[in-house]
Amino acid sequence: MSFKWLVAAAMAGLTAMPGIAQAESFSKLARQDYAVGKLTRGKSGAYGWIVSNGSKRFFCRLNVSLAYVNKKEMVSLTSSGRIVKLDRATFEASIGGHDPSIPQWSDLQAGRPKPADVGSCAPVR
Template structure:
């Protein structure tokens, strides 16, 4: 490879990598940058999650967890399509890491409840 072709290859490489926008982001990073979290909703794909946005950009963050508590006695599990199925909480061990459904609906999240965030259309 000659010097001239190496320079052109370097220019092309820099130009293509500089113009690429990130295809996904971490919820904790977006939260640290001041992004606001909306209420639990369905995205364009039909999956459950939250829209996270600032004045310029908008991301959709999918829900990672499949369990949520309802009050003091209820438990719900979500199917892959997002349909909630109620369960009897007495039959399952209490786990302090499982969030309340009311918190998920209101957008009061922990990073462990959120999957990757993709740019919204």
């Protein structure tokens, strides 16, 4: 029996097992009209959003390390869940100007993330 065959058999068994919850992508959930809640902290302390359709709920992790607060301030989000305030002018001077890929903190807090701002989504039990 080859190693490739064993791996294929194990993968087939795992995907066929009933009752194992599967992770979903935020883009797929958004296309299926799941509602996005306000930014919250999960059981692990990580920031993210509860995305639900009434019967199914997922916790989608925040996949952002920086966000604009206003014209003078930014926040940096650490992996441990701390929020550190930054001076926006100093940051933008160091990178050469405004970065349009950095989201607004108010949009993230209100549950209006872009797909790029969201990491993996795991079922909530």
